[in-house]
Amino acid sequence: MPLNGAGPGAGGPGGVPRNEFGWNFFNADGTRQMAIQGPGHRKFGNPGPLGLISFASTTLILSLVNVNARGVKEPNIVIGMALGVGGLAQLLAGMWEFACGNTFGATAFSSYGGFWFAYASVLIPGTGILDAYNGTTDLDNALGFFLLAWFIFTFIMLMASLRSNLGLVLLFFFLDLTFMFLMIGSFLPAKVNITKAGGGFGIVTAFIAYYVGASELIPREAGYFTLPVYQLPRRD
Template identity: 45%
Template sequence: MADLESQEPQDHTFILEDGAPRGVPNPDIDENDHNGHKITKVHTEGDYIQFGNERYLRSELVSAFGGTLNPGLAPPPKHNFANPAPLGLSAFALTTFVLSLINCEARGVTIPNIVVGLAFFYGGMAQLVAGMFEIAVGNTFGGAALSSYGGFWGSWAAIQVKSFGIAAAYEGHDEELAYAVGIFLIGWFIFTFFLMLLTLKSTVAFFSIFFFLSITFLLLAIAEFQGSVPVKKAAGVFGLLTAFAAWYNAYAGIANSQNSYITVKAIALPDFQDKSRKQQ
């Protein structure tokens, strides 16, 4: 990023609100504001936009993009790290892909234990590490999403491993186990649904991950509650759509004109809020 301190100053309009009386300390007041007012917003009329106390060129701002798991306009990362999102997305995609094929009973496979290794070490561990690096680069959404789904895969794998004793605690109570797993999946549906709401101002591909995943978790929960194989197969189909959407976004985060002839152009979702403001 260019050294913004060396740039020519721009005219700004400050919106001020009354602070504490002069002479009375107020922690909410900016130390640089000696008039006893708190600076709440900065509007720029030039090429700069203010985020808090820092100023950025408009061209340097990062827009919503699934390849970085960034759901909205944000300043560029301050740390010189590689983009961790493709790792997390790829780990999530492959693990989801394999389990979803088993839920569809592809080639007659119905036992999901082949996914345990993936769930622990790729969908779980690798995705958790990617989530931690998302936090390091200042992406709260990416950190929360990737780390949480890394935890999901680890907890799902623990149910399948006998030494954890989770399934064994329900021995002889198969219906209760199914209900318990259904409740577990409903919790993940709720979490995924509110993440989906946070992507409504992003891109079509980005939004599609959480839209398809929400449906997948809901159908899996219903399948457990109802003991329905057809519903579980339907969940497998939506899981496959989720996996391909995650892979697509991972590719978008890696592909560029230096390493590929095929790059991804983000398609933004409609901005309904902007239209309502124009009508006013």
């Protein structure tokens, strides 16, 4: 795996080389750093698993509602997860990715953390957002606009992930399909099956995020097995 910035003052904090698209920092011999290595020699841990698993859990719950699993149709159960896990935990992971020098991870986690805060604010009674539409078809179109913006952003993230690893590419690909089908379902509210298809793709997205997050949480030197994400070729 190629390293980025192996000399003093390059790469991550303290001149530690880093993987340009991955979630981890690496030592000069290619091994992963541990979070803390003795008193007075503290290094950043890997915020990737926190962001990925937080995203996966919140996405899974909302997607189960979108497919009407067990007859549940109201999405309000996701408010707490959207605020505390999908929102706050992901935003914190994004800020630590900035500190680790990973612009890609920082942009992804911070933005999708903001997405969950924004989505929760729509559902929370008292914000006045839903009341302003008073149950008209304008609400469906407005939600379509909201999802359109995230469809475009996710497509940009998909393009940015193409030289990272297959796990991330599949994650953003299925997430973009999720936003696309939910957006179409909002613009065509009578087509309930389109929204359910978006929920189905969301479930797939959630489990891919769980897998990629678990692959980062179980490093080679700390686990009995590893989960491959298949690194893709990078430019020389």
